[in-house]
Structure formats: C-alpha cells, structure tokens
Amino acid sequence: ARKGKTPEEVVKRYLQKVRNPPEEDCTICMEALAGPSGYKGPGVGGISRAESVGRLAQCGHQYHLQCLVAMYNNGNKDGSLQCPTCKTIYGVKTGNQPPGKMEYHVIPHSLPGHPDCKTIRIIYNIPPGIQGPEHPSPGKPFTARGFPRHCYLPDSEKGRKVLRLLLVAWDRRLIFSVGTSSTTGESDTVIWNEVHHKTEFGSNLTGHGYPDPGHLDNVLEELKAQGITEEECLP
Ligand code: NAD
Ligand code: ZN
Ligand code: ZN
Numbered sequence: 001a002r003k004g005k006t007p008e009e010v011v012k013r014y015l016q017k018v019r020n021p022p023e024e025d026c027t028i029c030m031e032a033l034a035g036p037s038g039y040k041g042p043g044v045g046g047i048s049r050a051e052s053v054g055r056l057a058q059c060g061h062q063y064h065l066q067c068l069v070a071m072y073n074n075g076n077k078d079g080s081l082q083c084p085t086c087k088t089i090y091g092v093k094t095g096n097q098p099p100g101k102m103e104y105h106v107i108p109h110s111l112p113g114h115p116d117c118k119t120i121r122i123i124y125n126i127p128p129g130i131q132g133p134e135h136p137s138p139g140k141p142f143t144a145r146g147f148p149r150h151c152y153l154p155d156s157e158k159g160r161k162v163l164r165l166l167l168v169a170w171d172r173r174l175i176f177s178v179g180t181s182s183t184t185g186e187s188d189t190v191i192w193n194e195v196h197h198k199t200e201f202g203s204n205l206t207g208h209g210y211p212d213p214g215h216l217d218n219v220l221e222e223l224k225a226q227g228i229t230e231e232e233c234l235p
Contacts, residue, residue: 015054028067037064089227097173100126113211114154
C-alpha cells in the first residue's frame with residue numbers, strides 16, 4: 001500500500017486525457033468507451049465525465065478510468081499498473097512472495113550443455129507462515145514444500161546476467177507466490193511464480209534440468225514480462 005496515494009491517483013499518473021473517446025469498447029468491461037463504465041463495484045465515485053476515459057501513456061491503450069481503478073484495486077496495490085491488453089508495465093511491479101532467503105555460490109562442476117564453465121547454485125528458503133492481506137486467504141496458514149529449493153545456472157556471462165536479474169526479482173517478491181500448486185494440487189502453499197528455474201543438476205528427469213539451449217533466453221523473456229531487464233536495473 002502506498003501512503004497518501006489513492007488508487008485513482010495512482011492510475012491517473014500513468015494516463016493521458018482523452019477528450020473524444022473512439023467508437024470502440026473498453027476491453028476491461030466490454031462496454032463502449034463513449035458510454036459509462038460497466039463496472040458496478042464499490043469504491044469508485046466522483047469520476048467526472050470529462051476524465052471518464054484515459055489513454056495509457058506508453059502503449060496508448062484506452063480504458064474507462066473507473067475500470068482501471070477497479071483492476072488496480074483487485075491487485076496488490078503496489079503503485080504499479082499493467083496494461084491488460086499488451087502487458088506494458090507502468091511503475092515497478094511487485095509480487096506477494098512470502099519472507100525468506102535467497103543465496104547463491106559457484107560450484108566447480110559443469111552443467112550438461114555448458115561444458116566450458118562452472119555452475120551457479122541458487123538456494124531459496126522460505127518457511128511456512130501466515131498469509132498476509134496480499135495473499136489468497138489472509139490470516140490462514142500457508143505451507144512451504146520442498147525447501148530449500150536448489151536451482152542451477154551456468155556461470156557464463158549470460159548466466160550471471162540472469163542471476164543479477166533474479167536477485168532483482170527476489171527483492172520485488174516475484175520469484176514465488178502463494179496459491180495452488182499445479183504439481184501437487186495443494187492450495188495455500190508456496191509455488192513458483194512465472195519465472196522458470198532449473199532444479200536438476202546433472203540429469204533431466206523432470207524436464208526442469210539441463211541441457212536446454214533456450215533456457216537462459218526464456219528466463220530473460222519471463223523476467224521482462226515482470227518488468228525486469230538489464231537496462232532498467234542499471235543505475
Ligand atoms: P507448480 O507445480 O504450481 O508449478 C509452477 C511452475 O513451476 C510451473 O511452471 C512448473 O513448470 C514449474 N515447476 C514445477 N515443478 C518444478 C520443479 N521440480 N523444478 C522447477 N520448476 C518446476 O509449482 P510448485 O508447487 O512450486 O512446484 C512443484 C515443485 O516443488 C516440485 O516438483 C518440487 O520440486 C517442489 N515440491 C516439493 C515437495 C516436497 O515435499 N519435497 C512438495 C511440493 C513441491
Ligand atoms: Zn470499461
Ligand atoms: Zn497496452
């Protein structure tokens with residue numbers, strides 16, 4: 001939660017005014033942009049007709065202001081906004097990863113497919129706990145299975161770049177989340193978020209191992225979808 005900024009103020013920061021809405025539908029509520037928002041929920045009052053539609057400044061997609069505020073209120077309200085059409089991120093996206101530890105070190109062995117370098121081992125550790133307001137069932141416990149989880153990257157230039165970006169993702173709480181595991185079906189548990197990790201070292205029995213020539217590029221794409229790129233992380 002951002003102090004002193006109402007959801008409407010946050011959303012408006014990323015919007016340009018639209019005087020004459022186009023003859024298109026708002027893809028959030030499926031109603032005409034020229035008409036009122038189809039969103040009938042609580043908490044959004046006093047939006048004047050003059051500012052009822054906004055254009056997202058970077059990507060140009062247009063929505064009812066009231067629809068964007070409703071979407072923002074449904075998320076974790078971290079001051080960032082993601083365009084539901086093209087996924088452009090405004091501000092800094094963060095997640096709901098529970099507290100824990102991320103560590104890494106280099107081990108003197110090569111991964112299958114990366115014979116010319118050593119290996120970075122990342123160790124994630126998250127203990128079970130109680131869900132916060134940002135989780136699916138606030139106040140209820142969550143479990144944490146299979147921790148510490150060990151993950152592997154080649155200690156190459158690109159592997160080290162991925163590591164730097166994963167450290168940023170960890171700080172922004174984007175590596176894990178709390179939800180239902182698609183592997184075990186267990187709910188209210190710590191699960192991987194949308195950034196793939198390799199958890200097998202010398203074999204590939206689960207499909208989460210090496211060799212996988214596209215892995216580092218895939219991870220860079222997945223990090224980009226979370227708003228994390230090298231350009232953005234350099235001073
Ligand atoms: P999940 O099953 O909901 O899957 C989320 C994402 O993680 C998917 O993209 C999936 O492809 C990926 N994923 C699934 N298994 C993976 C693995 N072994 N290594 C790397 N990525 C994996 O997410 P989840 O429940 O967090 O992942 C399940 C994995 O967690 C298990 O395979 C295991 O490694 C660990 N786990 C261990 C125990 C245990 O008791 N030891 C229990 C549950 C989960
Ligand atoms: Zn709408
Ligand atoms: Zn967009």
